[in-house]
Amino acid sequence: MRTDKKTLIVFSGDLDRALAAFIIANGAAAMGDEVTMFFTFWGLNILRKAKKVKTQKDFLQRMFTWMMPRGPSRLGLSRMNFGGLGAMMMKKVMKQQHVMTLEELIASAQEQGVKMIACTMSMDVMGIKKEELLDGVDFAGVASYLGEADEANVNLFV
């Protein structure tokens, strides 16, 4: 176990929880920690490209991905979203307060070398293909997560 390694499972695809996860990840990386984020289930939506990508999927997978938000700009809040109005309000306040946007936090995490892993089993279940996710994302399963977590001293499930 190393005191300079952290892992986060990002299960949630809500804007507020994604912000919390990336603020922690960037904070830890800025302090010199090695950080691994493991994206699973709804959390995969955070990594999706905003543009539609042509893919081969069966009907149910197509339905699922069609109904889910493509990327950080389309995420909603876990509470008080009111069809996107709440998310819009929060982004506006964040701008006024000079807080980084989720898009900026993701870019900063990548620049700081935060490792982002997409859970392949969840990708199969949600019908999300590799080419739909941000460049630089790795792909692995639960065994890989456990290996990383065994080395870290802080492991969170968001």
Next chain:
Amino acid sequence: MRTDKKTLIVFSGDLDRALAAFIIANGAAAMGDEVTMFFTFWGLNILRKAKKVKTQKDFLQRMFTWMMPRGPSRLGLSRMNFGGLGAMMMKKVMKQQHVMTLEELIASAQEQGVKMIACTMSMDVMGIKKEELLDGVDFAGVASYLGEADEANVNLFV
């Protein structure tokens, strides 16, 4: 602290979060780790028997348990459930992708010796009785959880 011990608090009773918890638990057990899952609040519903069990409860407890899902087959998704349609869709895709069902994951966890503890304080609050839960489940409180967590190197709250 041992690097071969993990604990999970399963607070949520959503199908998707339950799947995530049991995939981690099974993965860790398969790698030789000792795993303890501590079920509390809505998470207790995951352990309920599908059949109705006759019990002595007062009115409010009866109301609560009547409104909550009995067992893994009746759980909904935390997002996009649409009255059960989302859960049905996800189960269908999981079958197509040869991913184990939650019922199979629970059985596998039990076979692998994953320790499942139901939080007795939550059981009192939710009105859930011992005989309503799966055989093989243990019963304990927060002190017991903390004792287990102190021995583990990965502790998650799902």
Next chain:
Amino acid sequence: MRTDKKTLIVFSGDLDRALAAFIIANGAAAMGDEVTMFFTFWGLNILRKAKKVKTQKDFLQRMFTWMMPRGPSRLGLSRMNFGGLGAMMMKKVMKQQHVMTLEELIASAQEQGVKMIACTMSMDVMGIKKEELLDGVDFAGVASYLGEADEANVNLFV
């Protein structure tokens, strides 16, 4: 790392999740552990004073805080809240079962020396001012949380 230190990030402002967090915090403190709770996003509402406090805010911040619950007595459940009816029912059963209320758990945590930190960045985003939060609460950012977590052996995200 010390085996007698725990941290909790309290992200959620739901009554049930707040109860879980404070039951763990009080349990650990009772066993002699040093406990730090870090309140962020919706979790800040748990620490709000029930009385309205006069503050200087701009329009959006005023909207946000006006729509969010002021303090533990006004929180709802994450599931089956039914406009507050579910929360009322749960509180009633808790009373019958002689379980401490959230207000009592917070007071007990303060008496036991549990350190409560409000995340200053979230306060800016949610428009919550220092004078609106309980006396005795500290104020800090993510770096402070990471410093505390590095010393603890159990770190949860609720």
